[in-house]
Structures are given as structure tokens and as C-alpha cells.
Amino acid sequence: METFFIALGILLAGGIFPLFTHRLFNFMKAGYIGITVIGCLAGLYALPFGNPVIPAVSWPWLHVFTLSFSLDSLSAFFLIPIFFICPLTAVYSFHYMNKPGQSGRTAVNNFFFTLLIISMALVVTAGNIITFVLVWEIMSLSSFFLVMYEYQREKTRKAGYLYFIFAQAGAMFIFAAFAVAYSHTGSFSFDQFAGIPAEAKLIVFFLALVGFGSKAGIFPVHIWLPHAHPAAPSHISAVMSGVMIKMGVYGIIRLYSLLAVTDLIYGQTILIFGVVSGVLGVVYALGKRDIKRLLAYSSVENIGIILIGAGIGMIGLCSGNRIMAGLGLAGSLLHVLNHSIFKSLLFMGAGALLQKTKIRDIDQMGGLVKKMPITGKTFLAGAVSISGLPPFNGFISEFLIYLAAFQGMQLNGSTFLLMMFAIIALALIGGLAATLFTKVIGIVFLGEPRSENADAATECGFMMTLPMVALASSCLVIGILPEPFIRLVFLGLRDMHGFVAVSPDIVTGFARNLAFASRLFLGLLVFSMVVRRVCYLGKEVGRGPTWGCGFTRPTVRMQYTGTSYAMSVVDFFRPFVRVNTVYTGIKKIFPQKTTYETRVDDIAEITMHRGMIGPLLLVLGKMRWIQHGNIQLYIGYIIFTIVVLLFFI
Numbered sequence: 001m002e003t004f005f006i007a008l009g010i011l012l013a014g015g016i017f018p019l020f021t022h023r024l025f026n027f028m029k030a031g032y033i034g035i036t037v038i039g040c041l042a043g044l045y046a047l048p049f050g051n052p053v054i055p056a057v058s059w060p061w062l063h064v065f066t067l068s069f070s071l072d073s074l075s076a077f078f079l080i081p082i083f084f085i086c087p088l089t090a091v092y093s094f095h096y097m098n099k100p101g102q103s104g105r106t107a108v109n110n111f112f113f114t115l116l117i118i119s120m121a122l123v124v125t126a127g128n129i130i131t132f133v134l135v136w137e138i139m140s141l142s143s144f145f146l147v148m149y150e151y152q153r154e155k156t157r158k159a160g161y162l163y164f165i166f167a168q169a170g171a172m173f174i175f176a177a178f179a180v181a182y183s184h185t186g187s188f189s190f191d192q193f194a195g196i197p198a199e200a201k202l203i204v205f206f207l208a209l210v211g212f213g214s215k216a217g218i219f220p221v222h223i224w225l226p227h228a229h230p231a232a233p234s235h236i237s238a239v240m241s242g243v244m245i246k247m248g249v250y251g252i253i254r255l256y257s258l259l260a261v262t263d264l265i266y267g268q269t270i271l272i273f274g275v276v277s278g279v280l281g282v283v284y285a286l287g288k289r290d291i292k293r294l295l296a297y298s299s300v301e302n303i304g305i306i307l308i309g310a311g312i313g314m315i316g317l318c319s320g321n322r323i324m325a326g327l328g329l330a331g332s333l334l335h336v337l338n339h340s341i342f343k344s345l346l347f348m349g350a351g352a353l354l355q356k357t358k359i360r361d362i363d364q365m366g367g368l369v370k371k372m373p374i375t376g377k378t379f380l381a382g383a384v385s386i387s388g389l390p391p392f393n394g395f396i397s398e399f400l401i402y403l404a405a406f407q408g409m410q411l412n413g414s415t416f417l418l419m420m421f422a423i424i425a426l427a428l429i430g431g432l433a434a435t436l437f438t439k440v441i442g443i444v445f446l447g448e449p450r451s452e453n454a455d456a457a458t459e460c461g462f463m464m465t466l467p468m469v470a471l472a473s474s475c476l477v478i479g480i481l482p483e484p485f486i487r488l489v490f491l492g493l494r495d496m497h498g499f500v501a502v503s504p505d506i507v508t509g510f511a512r513n514l515a516f517a518s519r520l521f522l523g524l525l526v527f528s529m530v531v532r533r534v535c536y537l538g539k540e541v542g543r544g545p546t547w548g549c550g551f552t553r554p555t556v557r558m559q560y561t562g563t564s565y566a567m568s569v570v571d572f573f574r575p576f577v578r579v580n581t582v583y584t585g586i587k588k589i590f591p592q593k594t595t596y597e598t599r600v601d602d603i604a605e606i607t608m609h610r611g612m613i614g615p616l617l618l619v620l621g622k623m624r625w626i627q628h629g630n631i632q633l634y635i636g637y638i639i640f641t642i643v644v645l646l647f648f649i
Contacts, residue, residue: 001055001071004125007042007083008118014039015114022107025100029093032110036090036117043083043121047076049491056127065188067134068127074257077333077492078124078250081243081340086117088467089235092348095461096235096355109149113236115142116244123247129178129188136174136247140167140215143244147232159224159231166224170214174251177207194260194497201259205266208255209273216248218307219277220604222300226288229296230360234351237292241299242344246336249306253332256314257497264318264415271311271418275425278304282432283573286439286566287600290360291350295343298386298436301429302339306332308422309401312408315415317498323506324407325499330489331400337485338393338478342385345471349379352464353444356457362443363561364454369445371457374465376445381472383437385479388430391518391525393478396486399514402426435569443562450556480518483511563598570600578603 014035021028048055048071056070090113097106119139126132144167148160181204185192196204214221225245229237256266281300288294313328352375357365369376385392405426408419449455459465478485490507493499570577578601584594626637 001046001057001069001125003046004043004055004071004121005057007039007046008121010035010039010042011114011118015111015118018107018110022103025103025106028103028107028110029097033087033090033094036114037087040083040087040117043079047071047079049073049076049488054495058127061130065130066128067131068189069122069125069131070127071125072495073492074250074254074496075124077489078246078336079121080488081246081337082117082120082124085243085340085344086113086239088470089238089344089348092238092351092464092467093233093235094463096351096464097233098461105149109146109233109236112142112145113239116146116239120244120247124250128190129182132190133171133175133178136171139244139247140164140171143167143236143240146236146240147228149233149236150231153231156231159227163224163228166214166221170211170221173207173211173214175211177204177211177255180204180207190258193255193258196259198261198263201261202263202265205255205259205261206269209252209269212248212251212255213273214248215251216245216303217277217300218248218273218303219280219300220608222277222281223602223605223608225299226284226293226296226602229299229347230290230292234292234347234354237295237351238344238347241296241347242340245299245303246340249303249310249332249336252307253310253329253496260497262318264315267311267314267316267318268414268418269311270307270314271422274304274307274309274311275421276304277301278308278429279425279432280573280576282429282436283570283577284600284602286432286436287563287570287577287579289362289562291353291362291440291444292347292360294362294436294440295346295350298346298433299339299343301433302335302343302386305398305401305426305429306335306339308332308426309335309397309404312401312404312419312422315408315411315418316404319408319411319415321407321411322500324404326404326490326493326507327400327407327510328404329493329496329499330486331397331404333492334400334485334489335394335397337489338385338397338475341471341474341478342382342392342394345378345382345468345475346386348464348468348471349375349382352460352468353457355464356460357451357453359451359453362440363563364451365444366447366450366454366556366559367445368449368454368457371449371454372459374459375468378465378468378472379445380441381475383441385475387434387437389434391479391522392475393482394475395518396479396482396514398426398430400486400510403510432569435566439562439565443560443565447559448556450559480515480522482514482518483508486511486514567598576603577601578606 014032017035018028018032021031054070054072058066058068061067099106116139119135119142122135123132123139126135144160144164147163148156150156180200181193181196182188184196184200210221217225229241232240252270278301281297281304285294285297285301288297309328309332313325313332316325316328352372353365353368354360356372359365381392385394388394388398402423405419405422408415486507570579580599580601582595582597586594
């Protein structure tokens with residue numbers, strides 16, 4: 001692991017560098033990006049996929065505890081998106097964070113960004129409870145400061161505080177799970193988790209599921225996502241959504257492996273949460289107009305897909321179905337990688353749109369593929385990928401999960417019904433995702449500009465377009481050449497407890513068939529485009545306005561809006577979705593200005609506010625008399641508390 005820690009040392013040096021060079025703004029940015037890229041490349045080089053021996057290292061800490069790290073195959077796989085996505089987002093930030101007047105703030109942002117990269121890398125390599133808790137808290141705190149970059153805005157502060165509350169509440173559940181495990185083992189080592197009683201394993205898993213689920217954005221503890229992502233800078237949103245929330249997924253899969261459980265309830269629970277998160281995540285995304293909030297809810301959907309695959313794989317492990325287990329877990333992990341690529345791409349595209357138009361509402365955009373052609377084409381690649389369509393990477397991972405679910409149809413009882421449920425849910429999620437990104441592409445990039453800002457937009461700088469082109473190319477490469485990536489995923493599962501490797505011939509067969517399907521689709525697409533071009537050679541192509549049904553003076557306001565396009569689909573999912581409509585109506589023969597507005601509210605957020613936050617604020621308001629400012633009484637409170645606690649010792 002020496003090379004791994006050298007890479008982290010390089011990254012740390014890169015994070016400290018801006019703090020001393022922020023007065024030389026461009027030099028600071030260039031130096032920071034260069035050191036970060038070198039550190040991440042060194043981190044990728046350190047991954048030990050070909051080494052059957054698991055490298056490990058430990059150091060004493062505070063003369064009481066031990067900090068322990070190990071780098072097995074599962075850790076190595078989760079390090080790939082960390083060390084691949086983060087340097088690209090650092091490059092993207094060169095032009096995106098182009099505010100010389102805020103050089104000090106940018107330097108601090110770069111430092112916490114580096115701290116986030118290092119802490120995520122240490123989370124997936126933590127070897128005991130103390131180490132995991134320490135680096136998990138560093139990850140949460142560094143990401144909190146990144147969200148608070150524009151702290152002068154009230155919405156940003158509220159989003160940051162909400163994220164902080166969910167991060168710390170989730171951490172408390174994780175700590176409680178570890179405390180239960182420690183009470184049975186008397187050891188901080190993860191290796192002892194398999195020996196605790198079955199009832200305690202159930203408690204540990206479900207406590208940790210709440211904590212890790214909060215970080216991952218599982219419904220209904222996803223509430224912080226649609227607030228924090230729009231508040232953070234777009235390259236930070238790309239890392240948080242593309243990489244950081246996967247630390248929650250890592251925690252769930254790692255704990256499942258450590259506990260070495262054999263009951264179906266674990267996989268069934270994960271599968272059900274995945275279905276609910278996947279369906280409702282994309283439905284809420286359909287109802288949003290803020291492009292970054294829309295993408296945040298889309299992350300909830302994709303976490304749902306990842307959990308569906310993981311749940312099917314866990315059920316396969318417990319049922320002894322090796323192919324089902326292998327395909328489910330492989331599809332889940334491959335979707336972790338795929339989602340990190342196309343969601344980072346989409347957030348970068350959203351950041352480019354936001355920087356050039358200064359607007360978030362997609363209904364105020366339009367026609368931007370002509371103004372920003374590189375952003376438009378790369379965003380389209382990300383949209384096709386996230387919709388699970390060939391020949392891009394989302395199709396490969398989702399198809400593996402489909403295959404795993406169909407393998408599960410061989411089982412009986414409740415498992416058979418759950419597999420049917422999973423297949424229907426995956427089909428529904430795919431259809432809704434295609435509808436969602438048809439809406440985004442059609443409203444944002446096609447048609448005519450709906451505002452002056454959209455009409456005045458220009459393409460963003462080279463350092464912003466380069467990472468987007470690289471990520472879009474990665475989506476296509478994985479889609480048409482999936483064989484090495486599928487093998488990589490199975491290598492990542494090698495050290496997982498209870499996982500028995502699927503025959504290489506079966507893996508190769510699936511990979512080749514998927515590759516052939518993707519290449520065939522791409523070939524047909526290219527062939528049809530060539531035929532169309534040949535057919536139109538030498539012919540004059542007329543251009544004119546869309547027919548306005550006899551109306552001779554159409555305006556851009558007469559184009560479809562995102563709300564009108566999606567609302568019929570959103571309405572179908574009531575009462576799981578709260579739709580609020582404000583319509584002043586037409587009440588006179590010569591009506592004045594009329595207002596029609598539709599807003600889609602998150603039912604989980606409403607329920608939590610009414611059932612928990614509201615009553616809690618009421619109780620705390622009644623207890624404000626305790627804070628009277630009298631220091632003598634405060635000391636009395638402390639003494640009284642100590643006396644009461646002595647009765648329990």
C-alpha cells in the first residue's frame with residue numbers, strides 16, 4: 001500500500017498548495033490541477049487487482065487505538081471512480097471557478113475538495129471501526145464546507161445546514177450499529193463481525209442501512225440531495241452525486257459481506273428500497289424545472305437501480321444461485337462506475353449551462369445546441385447513457401441486472417414475486433428516465449431560446465469541454481467494448497465473503513453478446529445517418545418556421561414547457577407525489593393577467609417536516625426558558641446531570 005499512500009500524500013500537497021499561492025490566481029489553479037491529476041493517476045496505478053494478497057497497514061493512534069487500512073478487491077473497485085472522476089472535475093474547475101476576486105475562497109474550496117478525495121479513498125480502505133468512523137466524519141465535514149461555498153446566499157446556508165444534519169444523523173446510526181457489534185465482539189476489527197449472534201446482525205445491518213442510506217440518498221432519507229446539489233458548485237455536485245453518494249453503497253455492500261449472513265431478508269429489504277427509490281426518484285425528477293435539482297432526484301433513481309442489482313445478488317448468494325448472484329452484484333457495481341461517469345458528465349453540462357445563461361429553470365432555456373454544440377452533444381451522450389439505451393454504458397449494467405432478475409425467476413415463493421416486481425420496476429424506471437431526458441434535451445437544447453440569456457449564450461472554455469468530451473467518450477467505450485469492464489467488476493467481487501466466481505466462459509459469453517448488440521445498434525445508427533446524407537446530396541433543403549395552425553405571429557412562449565410535457569406522467573403517480581397547482585382563472589369578459597403555476601412537492605420531505613421537524617421545533621420552543629443566561633444555573637444543570645448519571649454507574 002506504499003504507492004497508495006504516496007498518491008494520497010501527493011494529493012494532500014496539492015490541496016495545501018493553493019493556500020499559499022492564491023494571490024497568483026491562474027498559477028494557483030494550474031498548479032493545483034496538475035498536482036491533483038498526478039496524485040489521482042498514482043492512485044489508479046496503486047490498485048492491486050492482479051495481486052492475490054490483500055495489502056494492509058496499521059499505525060497506533062493516541063496510544064490507545066489503531067488506525068488500520070487494507071486494500072482488497074472491493075476497495076480497489078470503488079477507488080476507480082474516485083481517482084477517475086475527481087481529476088476530471090479538477091480540470092473542469094479551471095474555467096468554471098474563474099473568479100479572481102474570490103481567489104482566497106477558491107483556494108479554501110480546493111483544499112476541502114482535496115480533503116474530500118483523500119477521505120473517500122480512506123473510507124473504502126478503512127480496516128476497523130475507529131478508522132472508518134474517523135475518515136467518514138472527515139468526508140462529511142469536508143463536503144459540508146464545499147456545499148457552503150456561496151455561504152452569503154440564504155438558500156445555500158439552508159441547504160448546507162440540512163446536509164450537515166442528515167450527514168450527522170446518518171453517522172449516529174452507523175456509530176450505533178458499530179456499538180452493537182462492539183458490544184458482542186469486544187473488538188474494533190471488522191473481521192470479528194461475522195461471529196456476532198444472528199439477532200444482533202439484523203440490528204447492526206438495519207441501523208447501518210439508515211446511516212449509509214442517508215449518505216447514498218435512498219428514499220425516504222434522500223431529502224438533502226435536491227437541496228445540497230443545486231447549492232454546491234457544479235463540479236462539486238458532479239463529485240458528490242457521481243462519487244460521494246457511492247460511499248453509502250460501499251458501506252451497505254461491505255457490511256453485508258462482513259456480517260456473512262445467509263437470510264433472504266437482507267437482500268429482499270435492499271431490493272424493495274431500490275425499487276421505491278428508483279421509481280419515485282425519477283418521478284420527482286420529472287416534476288422539477290431546476291436542472292440541478294432534477295439531476296439530484298435522478299441520482300436517487302440510479303441509486304435505486306444499484307440497490308436493485310445488489311438486492312438480487314444478495315438473494316442469489318443466500319439461495320445458492322451463483323449466476324444470479326454474480327450477474328446481480330456485477331450489474332450493481334458496474335452501474336456504480338457507469339453512474340459516476342454519466343452523472344458527472346450531466347452535472348458538468350448543467351454547470352456549463354448555468355455559467356453561460358445564468359438561469360437554472362429549463363423552461364427559460366431552449367435552442368442551446370446551436371449556441372453550445374459541444375455541451376449539447378456531450379449532454380446528449382450522458383442522457384442516452386442514463387436512460388439505459390444502447391450503445392452507451394448504462395445499457396450494459398442495467399442489462400446485467402435484468403439477466404440476474406430473470407435468473408431469479410427460477411426460484412419459488414416470495415423470491416419469484418420479488419423478481420417479477422424487480423423486472424417490472426426496471427422497465428418502468430427505464431421508460432420514465434427516457435421520458436425525463438427527452439424532456440430535458442427537447443426543452444433545453446432544441447427549439448428556440450426562451451429568454452435573452454439563452455439567446456446570448458456561447459460555448460464554455462476548453463478546460464470545461466475537455467472533461468465532458470472525455471466522459472462522453474468513456475460512456476461510448478464501455479457501451480461498445482464492455483468485456484474488460486465486466487471482467488474488472490468480477491475481479492472487484494473476488495474478495496467478497498460468500499461470493500463464488502462465475503465461470504469465465506459464462507462471463508465472456510455475456511460480455512460478447514452485449515458487445516455485439518451495442519456494436520450492431522451503433523452500426524445501424526451510423527448506416528442510417530450515412531444513407532440519409534447520401535439521399536439528400538445535391539438537394540435543396542428548405543428551412544422555415546413551424547406551422548402555427550394558421551396563427552401568423554408565433555412567439556417562443558408558445559413552445560412546449562417541461563411542466564406541460566411531463567405533468568400527465570407525474571399525475572399518474574398520485575398520491576405518492578404531491579402536485580400543487582395555482583391558477584387565478586379567467587373571471588371577466590376582458591381578463592387581466594392570468595397565473596398558472598404547478599409545483600411538485602416531495603412527500604417524504606412534507607411528511608418529515610410535519611411529523612418530526614414541526615413537533616420538535618414546537619417542543620424546543622417551549623423549552624427556551626432553559627437558556628436564560630444565568631451561569632450559576634448552567635453549572636447547576638451540569639451537577640444535577642452528573643448526580644443522575646452516578647445512579648446508573
